Amino acid sequence: MPRSFLLAALVLLALGSVFVSALFGSVEIPVGRVWGALAGSAAGVDGDIVWKLRLPRAAAAFACGALLAQAGALLQVLLRNPLADPYVLGISGGAAVGALGAMLAGAGAVAMGAGAGGGALAVVGIVFLLSFRAGDWNIYRLLLTGVVLAAGCGALVSLLLTLAPEAGVKGMLFWLMGDLSQAQAPLPAWIALAALSALGLAFAGSLNVLALGPLKARTLGVAVLPLQVGVYFTASLGTAAAVLLGGSIGFVGLLVPHALRLLGVTDHRWLLPMCALLGGGFLTLADTAARTLWAPQQLPVGVLTALMGVPLLLLLLPRGR
Template structure:
């Protein structure tokens, strides 16, 4: 099957997941009601449910899932490490410190704009710190130093989070923990627009780096021999992928597993060419997170499960099955 046709099928899967994500919930809807609600016709209550609650939530889930999957694919190529994922450089820890600080000091809701801005500031601070350490050791950006700096920064941020939560009241403690487990409950068209404003240009830049990433995944010396400006590519790819992760975390909280496993699934099914791997990861990540969010809203209704719990419980068995099948 040609790559273009595969991408079209993956795009159709995203669309089907979005329709399903809008259909399911406390008030089940038919596909016809979903289409009418998107168009703004029909029962006013249904239109309000579709346009103000479920559609923004599904679209935000798709954006976050695609962004995390693309970032994971980039980090795995640059670090040449199969365990690399979007939060490996301490981005999630920095964002969690910012969000927890805002929640504890201001008592703001986990879905409020103040918390999102604080999380974004914390994530960017973590990126700057790790990158500064990575470039200060030598004349080149050493991936091993960068990885170690990310691990150390993550441990430090975890200690900061525990310290902050120690002084939190019961309500703020619960809100901070809920944010760190990830949720799309506060999705709005404004938050979608803010994330899209960061995600779309970032994804375009990463797709433009597909060929250099193919060569870097083999080795830096080989890439340099074939004309790739390795240091420039590494800095751009690290910076853009990290900022993409930071924007995603600020919009939804910390959602693990997606950026680690989705690129592996795409690579197992269709190969390691980043010209196809990156867009395939974006589409597969979007589909997976939208479906996971639908499960989170309905599996234990009226209680809503944390999205990070669902992505792990659903994705880990599937990934193990895929590994066993590939080995067989």
């Protein structure tokens, strides 16, 4: 499939996902009135529902998905491991410990966000400090350090769940499975997305070469260590921004880059922007399904990303070259 055609299709998917998100919800609004609200001509309840509830939620979902998909693609090439996803280095684990710790202490939403952010950033810093050696950053040491810390965080999360009162466990499980129902302030995630997208594009040409291995990349003029450090912090902070907004939404960061590669997109100058569009569109659609399938009850979106993603990837796998 020509890349320009695929790019156009992904732009349509992204726009379509936002429209679908504005169209569906627990309150039924006819298509014409949703159009009217989007065009600014419908005031009142319809306009409020579309502009104050559904679109902020769609914006949050889109930013989260775009961040996770790009971070996944970046980490897969940094770690030279196709199984890498944004959470492989323990960032979501650190955020979960912080968030669940705050929940257990009975703190409010702001403290919970601060706990999640603190936990994520602490893991980013600890993994870097433990694995980095100037002049020789062994990527396998980085991966192992991250995996070990993620396992430690997993144990702490289990402990917190065990200690939590029964009434609080459901909220914790929602957070762990990924949940956008509390995500009403997507602006920081969009700022992170803009930064990650710009940096990713700046890295993209060199990332193509880094896929040949660090030594070969050096012989082709890539300053490997600064690139690796840049990619690590860009992907990590992008992941942290997504986790702060929507918890540990799984599968997007693993599925989306591979789906695009299976469609023949391997050049990171195309892959990263396409990851943003497909990841954002995919999570927006999944989130719309999460809040409408069992309405008024909301499902954790992380469950739906896996339920929608697994068959999609299994369908694409036989197409792989």
